[in-house]
Amino acid sequence: MNVLRGEKISAGTAIGPLWLCERRGPLEVQAIVDVEQELSRFQGSKRNVKEQLKKMYGTAMEKVGEKKAAIFEVHQMLLEDPEFSGNIEELIRRGKTAAEQAVNQVGNELTKTFLDLNDEYMKARAADIKDIVQQLLSDLQGKKPLVMPEGKFIVAAEDITPSMALQLDKNKILGFVTTKGSSNSHGSILAKAMGVPAVVDLGYDFSEADNGKIVAVDGNKGIVYLEPQAETLAKLKAQVADEAELKASYSKLIGQPTITTKGRKIELGANIGQVSDLPAAVASDCESIGLMRSEFLYLGRETYPTEDEQFNAYKAVAEGLKGKRVIIRTMDIGADKTEKYFELSPEENPALGFRAIRICLQRPDVFKTQLRAILRASAFGKIAIMFPMITDQGEVRAAKNFLAEAKKELAAKNIPFDKNLETGIMIETPSAAVLADELAKEVDFFSIGTNDLIQYVLAADRGSGELSYLIRPNHPAVLRLIKKIIEEGHKAGIWVGICGEAAGDFSLTETFINMGIDELSVAPTKVLALRALIRSL
């Protein structure tokens, strides 16, 4: 048995025979006889590959739509690019190299150029170059296309390329395992879209000798077992059966209401971290976005995002949810999430430091830029706004004043926004929990941020391993506070939800419902499971 560990991309368990969907082994390069002959061999293969790409584009248009088919048009252009074909011909002419070798060398150089760009998206494009190189090489070597085995299998490759993805019969794929790859690579995106288990970046070179070996993929843990022992195999087989049963029962719940057996309706939301999480959230059948973190717009860059950049992101989500509520949390920068341009001084105790709303209230320009962007997007769907890290009434009022100013500025310019936009706060500091009665009078809703609330209430750093006995959402102090927050919210006539990790802790769902919780917002992958649970309570 070989135990391989990698990056988990798509959850679930799968067991089946391995199929290596690419050829491995050294190139059969012949000594070069004639430069003109090599040039014409290359041009011939280039024509053939271009024809194949045109066909793939046509197939992809029918199968997956224009947007996804575009990659094959891009491949055609890459193939024609002087920096690719031009350099290959140059190398054949000047270096008197065989066509295969020239294709390989130029391909490697370009792959390196993309990998050297400090950008995850561009790094993933190295796979596009490799894809074309592989197609050229197999045409040059006169190889027949790979034939898929009978029955279902687990696809193995160094990295899944777009042309592989298109040629694979989706009904036969149980899972994906790759030597390289990242969450941005084509295989990962495909695996997530198909909902099959996938683990990438395993660092193990699959060879032709591995073909047909039994492989078990544990996408929940990011572990791949090559030829698992009987005991491991039995355990994973049980896992596969459990998952299949659950999945069948969950898919029946799409479109069903989230309602307890006693008839209490709970709003079931999904949490998202960026615009690209939107498809997963929509597919999860969530009833709203209970938390859209806006930090991603501020991180990984050198300047503050502009109002328009933010507006476009918020608008995309508002439109994607088609009238369902999207709660956008204003930036929670600080502590471990920051960038240089914020110019924050190092702190002894960042969790208790200058962060989130505390920064916003002292930097009105930054705050109002975000507020205007959110307001403008509210004309395109149902948006609600939520302030994080609130400590007392003064902060809520100050934040609401900025919101009122932003509204005024837009109204003066006749820019449309939702005048009935709901305003809420996160309850994540002990102070806000204690003052819940006063705060409830200021806002339309509370959303309990259990992650921070737990660490603040128990005075225990959530990253500390030694304190894991303390850091738990079912600690009586935490549960009593949550109960109090819900009660105070209801007394003031506002709704109360939970958007922290605890919302997805199924052992507490019944407790929260008995306390009167109105909304629970969880990761998209947990939405249907939580609906199933609530409907059984």
Added chain:
Amino acid sequence: MQKFTYTIKDPVGMHARPAALLVKTAMTYKAKGKLSCNNKEADLTRLIALMTLGVKQGMKVVVTFEGEDEKEATEALAKVLSSNL
């Protein structure tokens, strides 16, 4: 010569599909087009060069066209940029 500046709004920056659209558009005109960013310059008809400029969200790119139909080319490219990037 025609020239304009544009700020990239797309969160991913200059990704493959819009870059390919820019190339396709630029190729339909006789005028010679260039796009510069980060003190680097790329021929607008070269896809790999455009993709490897390192153009990201929030960055300013300068587009220039020189040649007989430079005006039309500039207008067409500005449209492609603003609706895709």
